[in-house]
Amino acid sequence: MPETVIHAENLTKVYQMGDVEVRALRGLTLDVFRGEVVAIMGPSGSGKSTLMNILGCLDHPTEGSYLLDGEEVAPLRDDQLAEIRNRKVGFIFQSFNLLGRQTALSNVELPLRYAGLTEGRREKARQALISVGLETRINHKPTELSGGQQQRVAVARAIVNNPAIIMADEPTGNLDSKVGQEIMDLLLSLNRERGATLIIVTHDPRVAAQCGRVIRIRDGVVDTEMKE
Amino acid sequence: MTLWQTIFEALESLNSNKLRSGLTILGIVIGVAAVIAMLAIGQGAQNSITGSISGIGTNLLFIFSGNDQAELRNVRPLTLQDAQALSDPFAAPSIEAVAPIIQSGSIEVVANGEQTRTTLSGITPSYFVVRNFNVAEGDPINDEHLYGRASVALLGTDVADKLFGRHEGLVGETIRVEGQPFRVIGVMEKNGGSSFGSQDDVVLIPMTTARTRIIRRSTDKVDIIFAKAISADVVPQATEEIAQLLRTRHRSAIGADDFSVLSQQDFLQTVQTILGVFTIFLGGIAAISLLVGGIGIMNIMLVSVAERTREIGLRKALGARKRDILIQFLTESSLLSLIGGLVGIILGWLIAFIVGQIATATGNAFTPAVGWDGILLATLTSTAIGLFFGIYPANRAASLQPVEALRYE
Numbered sequence: 131m132p133e134t135v136i137h138a139e140n141l142t143k144v145y146q147m148g149d150v151e152v153r154a155l156r157g158l159t160l161d162v163f164r165g166e167v168v169a170i171m172g173p174s175g176s177g178k179s180t181l182m183n184i185l186g187c188l189d190h191p192t193e194g195s196y197l198l199d200g201e202e203v204a205p206l207r208d209d210q211l212a213e214i215r216n217r218k219v220g221f222i223f224q225s226f227n228l229l230g231r232q233t234a235l236s237n238v239e240l241p242l243r244y245a246g247l248t249e250g251r252r253e254k255a256r257q258a259l260i261s262v263g264l265e266t267r268i269n270h271k272p273t274e275l276s277g278g279q280q281q282r283v284a285v286a287r288a289i290v291n292n293p294a295i296i297m298a299d300e301p302t303g304n305l306d307s308k309v310g311q312e313i314m315d316l317l318l319s320l321n322r323e324r325g326a327t328l329i330i331v332t333h334d335p336r337v338a339a340q341c342g343r344v345i346r347i348r349d350g351v352v353d354t355e356m357k358e
Numbered sequence: 359m360t361l362w363q364t365i366f367e368a369l370e371s372l373n374s375n376k377l378r379s380g381l382t383i384l385g386i387v388i389g390v391a392a393v394i395a396m397l398a399i400g401q402g403a404q405n406s407i408t409g410s411i412s413g414i415g416t417n418l419l420f421i422f423s424g425n426d427q428a429e430l431r432n433v434r435p436l437t438l439q440d441a442q443a444l445s446d447p448f449a450a451p452s453i454e455a456v457a458p459i460i461q462s463g464s465i466e467v468v469a470n471g472e473q474t475r476t477t478l479s480g481i482t483p484s485y486f487v488v489r490n491f492n493v494a495e496g497d498p499i500n501d502e503h504l505y506g507r508a509s510v511a512l513l514g515t516d517v518a519d520k521l522f523g524r525h526e527g528l529v530g531e532t533i534r535v536e537g538q539p540f541r542v543i544g545v546m547e548k549n550g551g552s553s554f555g556s557q558d559d560v561v562l563i564p565m566t567t568a569r570t571r572i573i574r575r576s577t578d579k580v581d582i583i584f585a586k587a588i589s590a591d592v593v594p595q596a597t598e599e600i601a602q603l604l605r606t607r608h609r610s611a612i613g614a615d616d617f618s619v620l621s622q623q624d625f626l627q628t629v630q631t632i633l634g635v636f637t638i639f640l641g642g643i644a645a646i647s648l649l650v651g652g653i654g655i656m657n658i659m660l661v662s663v664a665e666r667t668r669e670i671g672l673r674k675a676l677g678a679r680k681r682d683i684l685i686q687f688l689t690e691s692s693l694l695s696l697i698g699g700l701v702g703i704i705l706g707w708l709i710a711f712i713v714g715q716i717a718t719a720t721g722n723a724f725t726p727a728v729g730w731d732g733i734l735l736a737t738l739t740s741t742a743i744g745l746f747f748g749i750y751p752a753n754r755a756a757s758l759q760p761v762e763a764l765r766y767e
Contacts, residue, residue: 188675188760209679216677223764227672231374232367244677248360287676 134197135294135327136162136185141194143180143350154180155191156350162295167321167328169338172347179299181347182331186297187215199294216244220288222317224300226280228272234259234283235268241291258286262316278309285316289326296320298330302337314340368689372697375662382658383698385651386743390702390736391709393644398710398726400633400640406724407629411622416590417454418488420620421583421600433616434608437578443603444585445484450603452596454588457481457488458580460565462573467517467561469533474520478535478561480568488586491557496529496544499564503543507566511540515548516558535561538571593621648739651698652747659691659751670755671763680756687752688745695744699736706736 143155154177162168172178183189184196187203190211196204199218203211220241221227228237238255247254259268262282272280281301288296298317302310314337320326330341338344346353372379421444423436441458444450462478485491486498493512503510511533518525521533531542540563549557569575587596597619604617663670670683710726717724 183761186675188764209681212674212677212679215675221675223672227668227764229669229672231370240673241676243363244673244679244682 132163132165134161135164135166135199136160136329137195137197138185139195141181141184141191141196143177143184143189144192154350155184155194157194158347158351160345160352162327162329164294164327165321165325167318167340167342168330169341169344170329170331170347171333171338171344172353176347177350178331178347180350182297182299182329185295185329186219186221187211212244216241217291218294220291220293220296222281222284222288222296222298222301224303226272226277226284226304228280228283228287230272233269233271234264234275234286237272237283238287238290241287245291255286255290258290259283261289261320262286276309277305278312281305281309281313282316285313285320289320289324293326295327295329298328300332300334301330302332302334307336310334310337364685364689365693368686368693371690372694378658379694379697382654383651383694383701385647385654386695386698386740387651387702387705389644389647389651390699390740391706392647393640394703394706394728394732394736395709395713395726396640396644397637397732398707398728399713400636401729402710402714402724402726404629404633405727408626411625411629416622417587417593417596418622419585419587419593419596419600420618421585421604422618422620423616425615425618427614427618430614430616435577435579436581436583436604436617438580439578440604440607441580441583443607444583444600450596450599452587452592452599454586455484455487456586457485457584458565459485459582459584460568460573460575460579461581462568465535465572467521467533467535469521469531472521474517476514476517476559476561478563478568478572480565480573481562482565485562485584488584491549492547493544494547495526496542498544499562503564504566507570508564509538509540509567509571510543510563511535512544512546512562513542514546514558514560514562517561518545533561535563535572593623597621648743652695652743655691655695655744656747656751658694659687659748660754662690663687663751663755666755667758667763667766670758671760671766674758674760675764683756683758684752687755688748691748691752692741692744695747696737696741699740702740703733703736 138158138160141155141158141160142153145152145154158177158181170178170181180189184191187198191204194204195202198214201214203214206214229240235252235255238258239251242251242254256268259265262285264279264282264286267275267279272283275283296317301317302313305313317328317330318340321328328341330337332338342357344356346355421436424430424433436458438458441456444453445456460480464475465478466473466475481499482504483498483500494515496512499510499512502508513521513525513528513533515525518528522528522531525545528542528545532539533542534540546558546562563572585596585600587593600619601615605615608616673683707728710728714724714726
């Protein structure tokens, strides 16, 4: 039996929009195992983004329990969640979200800096950049990089702290299909070589097809789970 | 995060918006520059006034008729007899010498085909002792000149220069004051300016001559009596002795004095009071300017926070705590303000320097003094302003929820 890295049970999220209560998640239960590649799909309004925010420790569930890497995170305060995000979650966004004023290296260093690491930070960041194939672009700023290269920097930033899970939100959404596939290949190779756990939120069936498991969300609960 | 890294990153962020950062700090720059310039000029002025007052001699006392502390009727003028009474060593043991003088208003002096307007003083021989004045060439006015009502004159260097184009070798020349000839018996040493007008732009003649021929007074009235205390330490006793003597002589033992005795200390105090008011006034202006500057910083920091909402969201996603974001923005606002302060110090110093140059060029030697205390105060104040006015925007940034911040377009 493989080790569980995410164990979410009966997750509920209720938003108060003015006078209306919106129930984004209605008792969702989900397990992800270490080393898995999971795609999360679902139409807009299905609660997919809410699920991603909660799994990424960006938001609190209204009810339910969430064990990330063996730690209960649902009742944690904001600053404690920040620490969990820093240590256990790597984020990859659709629009890369790099700091435009800083070099690729500084961008990758950022999570290490918030971790309070002072020694060996530069070297670690450099290694991460090398492992995504950007050894020649280390001191370039994002504006001097192509979209694919920018996303590679973001991938390096996501893996630099050796997180328990990598959350990728439409990682290929802003890229053309060829470059998008390169990023997918990179993510899958990181999964194979480093055993990284990947959770990819996507609309793209071709991306989903490359994942080990596809979870469809509908109306705030898991609709179907397909295994290859 | 190390301090240096934080500062470096803040500088980078400010640098990426040069024009905006520059305009934002303008308020602080102007405020600090005004403070520094005015402090420097004020300090320079104080130094120069204090210097010139001290130059007169610390044990000199001025006695005037009248008293601006009280409303008086029947003010008795000071007279030669008053001066004589004060020079009695038994009645006023703390006084070394007394010099009454009478002064003309602006008066025309002609010589050598040139003419100039100057002040004419009628003096007694003790004048030189009391005021520490010496002749550069020739002889001072002596008792013989006084009793003989001699038509002799001593020239100040400025008057000599204006009339003869030189201030040497003038003994034996003749000048005319209101058409009457006076023989020049000497030229005074150069004394420099003081707060009481130039001591070099003056013609000195015997008091008796002045009273009978130029200023023409039927009474024994004199304008000022200078008194010299035997040392600077006994100035208060000397003041008291003078006051008692004059009260008896003027029969004003009851009620307000109809004369005033001023010492150097009194003048210094007056100057310091005026400069104190000046400083408070400037402080007020500076405070307003700094307040406006601070609000400007707060405003621009709020804009910056709004613009960088996504960046803040990202940083939070990567593990930045509330404190990290708070420090980041506070560093930016205080650095912004600190840079404004430093630029202001340089600008203020430059303004003070230029004012000093202009003053020197127009003949009022005067050196603005920028003190370290002023620089330190300006630096600390400007940093504190940035910190204070940065709190609200930084707190706003730090309180953003990562989910909403990341979603922000």
